[in-house]
Amino acid sequence: MKELIEVNDVSFRYETDGPYRLSNVKLTVPKGEWLSIVGHNGSGKSTLAKLLNGLLLPDEGTVIVGGKRTDNEENLWEIRKQVGMVFQNPDNQFVGTTVKDDVAFGLENNGVPREEMIVRISESLARVQMNEYENQEPHQLSGGQKQRVAIAGVLAQRPDVIVLDEATSMLDPQGRQEVLATIRELNEKDGITVLSITHDLEEAIKADRIVVMKQGEVVASGSPKDVFQNTGLLLDAGLELPFSLNIQQKLKEKGINLPAPTLTQTELVDALWNYRQNS
Template sequence: MEELISVQNVSFRYQEEHPYVLKDVGLSVQKGEWLAIVGHNGSGKSTLARLLNGLLLPEKGDVLVEGFNSRDEESIWEIRRRVGIVFQNPDNQFVGTSVQDDVAFGLENSGMPREKMLERISESVKKVRMEDFLDQEPHRLSGGQKQRVAIAGIIALRPSIVILDEATSMLDPAGRKEVLQTMRELKEEEGMTVISITHDLEEAARADRIIVMNAGEVIDEGLPVDVFKKGDMLEKIGLDLPFPLQVQRALREKGYDFEKLTLSQEELVNELWTLQLKS
């Protein structure tokens, strides 16, 4: 697979007298994958997100995005054009008085001609199913709708990589499902690369690959099924296992013999049916 991002021995601290938030971090992001970066609050994952699109610069090491090094002043805008971030609180991202104005903001700043800009706005709001809300005031939208507008504003700029920085943590279950489904559709339709920064392991379980962070370091990475085999390690650093995995663990202690780990409710139901048929 093609490597889009390479983080090479990166360390970062916010002030010289403060401890390092990130310590010798190394990782890569492949084109077209959904990568989940998980860790409890204070693990450094959100700081890493800001390093990935040049909002912060590493004190040591290098961050390369499609070959552009964030340390190079001439490259930083190319990096920001390629990496878009959807933050935790959508209200903090709105700058326009209507959905259309808000989606247009980044395009206007890039100097895009009006005719092309209107075309991009139309395309992006349709992709997130918000075309009927163009004249709506953002503060009147639901949480899930607000995040979809934030996503529309990012994808209108056509980045190759989108970072969801705890983008679903303030949403109710319906809103969370709505936003994640939208991003999955965009990933499949547009070949977009998605990096999900989260402490929600149920969300991470659906990723292509997981990186686990603790105290500013990468402590594990791999396929979800391989990472979740180390449930004790995840709980030790303060992460809650996905509910289907908790149920499976409790049933194993009761003597039930499952063939594989269940990371979703559907997998758990299927495994329970299999056990029932065997009995």
């Protein structure tokens, strides 16, 4: 797969004489991947997200998106059209009086012709199953519905990448599931590259690959199965283990060793059944 995003030895600090929030970060993201970047508060994951579409620029190293460097001002307009951001609090993202107006906002700013806008608004709302709500006022929607509208606003721009910066952390379980199901469909059916910035390992399990950050550095990278082999590293990074992995860890302390990390409750039940059958 072709690399869509390249982060080359990037370091960043908010103040000239302040501490580095990122230190020599190296990262590549191929087109079509779902990558979860996980870490505790202060690990640098949200700072990294803002570097990916030029909201922040590296002090050292380079960020390249679709072959364009973010530190070249002439590239920023195109890069920000390529990389759409969905943030933590859905209420802070609305600017329109109706759902339809909100999705239209970015298109109007980009000078998209009216006829094209109408088509894009309809298509993007349909993609997140919110087209029946186009005339609703945003404050009448649930948290999950609001985030799906925010995603529709990004989709209308036709980006190559969607970055979710803790976009599910303020949602109830149902809202979280709605948003993640929408993202999975966009990733699998439309080939949109997804970067999920989160501290929730239950969410990260759904990704193709996980990058673990601690104090501004990448400390692990691999498939969920590979990364979750090292529970000590995850705990050291200040992360809470997913339910099934936490149970597996407690079973290990009692002398019950299952052969591989169980990432879901179904996997845990199957592993326990096999363990019993073979005991």
